[in-house]
Amino acid sequence: MISKGFKWVFRSPPRLLLIGFACIILAGTILLKLPAATAAEETTSWIDALFTATSATCVTGLVTLDTGTHWTTFGQIVILALIQIGGLGFMTMATLFAFFLKRKISLKERLILQEALNQSSMEGIVRLVRRVIVYALSIQLIGALLLSVRFLFDMSPGRAIYFGIFHAISFFNNAGFDIMGHYKSLTDYVGDPLVNIVTMLLIILGGLGFIVLSDLIDWKRTRRLTLHSKVVLSMTGFLIGFGALVILVFEYTNAGTMEPLSFGEKLLSAFLQSVSPRTAGVNSLDLASLRQATQFFLVLLMFIGASPGSTGGGIKTTTFATLIGAVYAMMRGKDDVVMFRYRLAQERVYKALTVTLLSLALVLVATMILSTTEDHHFLEILFEVTSAFSTVGLSMGLTLELTLVGKIIIIVMMFIGRVGPLSMGYAFGPKPGRTLYRYAEGKIIIG
Template sequence: MKWLYASPPRLLVIGFALIIFIGSQLLRLPVASATGQPTPYIDALFTATTATCVTGLVTVDTGTHYSTFGQIVILLLIQIGGLGFMTMATLFAFFLKRRISLKERLILQEALNQSSIEGIIRLVRRVVLYALAIEATGALLFAIRFLFDMSPGRAVYYGIFHAVSFFNNAGIDIMGNFRSLTDYVGDPLVNIVTMLLIITGGLGFVVLSDLTDFRRNKKLSLHSKVVLSMSGFLILFGAVVIFVFEYSNPGTMKPLPLGEKILSAFMQSVSPRTAGVNTLDLATLRQATQFFIVVLMFIGASPGSTGGGIKTTTFTALIGAVYAMIRGKEDVVLFRHRLAQERVYKALTVTLLSLTLVMVATMILSTTEDHHFLKILFEVTSAFGTVGLTMGLTTQLTLTGKIIIILMMFIGRLGPLTLGYALGPKPGRVLYRHAEGKIIIG
């Protein structure tokens, strides 16, 4: 079988596509539906994609359309998609006491977005340990809170489902009627636990590992410093902007007490980091806020995490390059460390490819869907950033619209560069360099 000898990026694409296909076949079964009727294949495929790509956009309501069997299938797809199918495969290999081959280590390196295979197995062990510990803690806290609203068995089930979904930045909920967490807009426990799950899932496992070792090493890597500082800035700045824009909006924050205003501002700032959870009705937000959230969704989470977007490190590298150019400096310096030129080129490539994909998909949907432009842009960016926030367009998509959004979720989860490496020809060795030329810029 030729595909077994494919490059790591190509195997990653094949693996994710295979999981989505299997998931879609399970979700279209009558037993997966609450009514006992088969789900239309396009909706089953859409749900399998959004779960595996940990996005959260849904064409049918997860809480009411799917049976317990269907919801468990979705939960497993979220877990596999969030941690990566190679991480899960490696976990099974540990249990079977099977040796991890070099090929498998290279795929893990690509899946976890690492620069080398050194220490990759140790990182996988930590990934699984951190994920299970954080999810279990979140599930327990959610279950305790939900006990006040439902039966013990249902509270535990709801706690597990939402803890796994939110930590993996999927944002898929089973509250019913597409209402997400709007019923808990003023609940401190639900909001704080949700935000902590989203943030820890979006920081990346390398950063979590660094933070765990900080007590012993007394230092953080440059990567962790960049991720933590940029993530903190985006959350705080985002909360302030949303609070200011929505403070007097009668459709969102105006009726809320000051404490709930602040809580909802932070939730709406954290959620675009690819989580897809909302406590305010996004359709009633001011257009300025909606567009600002589009920007946050495009930036997304951090490398090696359960989230999507162009990533915080990419955004930081671009800001650093602009700053260096304005100051007339040759090097991009972050925390007294110089970035290699190749890293800056990669950041620029990822951003331009991502921007192009979002623009092309938005133009296509603007032709096939009869909706406001900002609503379409919001939906496309949410799909590409694997966020899952929506202004209500998902359920109204045409067949063409659903296919485009499925493709955007798939590309967003894998990353445009990984997909490019997988589909493109194997690069050959360059034997010469062209003469230097000059063009006028700016």
């Protein structure tokens, strides 16, 4: 019976990934429940330990307890380990140990890596994993050094180095956890160019995806980029620039956010708040004081999220670009979605539509449930649910006041958002068979 259960798990890579993430969350929950993880005179309930472990493993950043004051150094290191494993993927970390042990990667492990990195082929998957590990560790190391140097002006050397390492790992993995204390995030550094620019670069590099990073590094040699990289880079640049402009316009005269700042500080905060909703969860402005138009715009940015094969969540930039391309093609009366002189397969368009509708349905259902269980404004609840599903971590304050049911719903949304709604369907759905026939074509009126 046990062997049959193991076969059921290992038969499907999506199922194995899902169960693997669940096991990591369970281990993290147990570690965070230990007395050594909690600061003196503080207690941690099982639901709060589970919430924190899920948020860290799913690289979200929503917290019911202040990371900087509630947890001891041991607890924070557990959270940091969960962030790294969750961001890079537990299969990537397992492959790293296999490299150290000089063990060959089996075919089944390659299939799981293919699913974990969202690749369409196993070709070159081990080489890509090597690059993922090297790029991630290198970028995080540089980010940690730069942040540590800046923090040296505000704290002791040991504390500055620790803060630099923690925040570099958290920001690169788009986790949004911070140990500044009292839920402040980067509000104390709203006008600091070094902290803001390094933070944005870490978030962007983590959110582009390792395939794109690999393409960019190889560009000097190949002088070409894949279609995927072109779409990701152009859409990322557009969303950051357009997002910053919209936030700057809406918040420029808001006395609770940007009005007291200099023009340079306004620009920095506008760009950071444009980059952060792409699943990073860092804020330098008080989110609760933002105008409602800005808050709703951040919901849209969070829903789009980062790019495939990255540490971020959301429906992904390529999905959004495909939908825009499909709308444009339909309005122009064209049969094909064309990007950079390449035609997209119809299957890609169907997948983009499926991911978007499934994600939207999950967000709406969770929002409706929380609107019943939580006594808060609708926009606050929608903001929280979208933040959880897109593994962003931004909050307008609702997380701290969630009921038990509310915490469970947010935990489920974070987990589904990290694994992906399609992967959840593949994990437990029936194995698709080949259809040997097609039905007669019918016609319905659309629009």
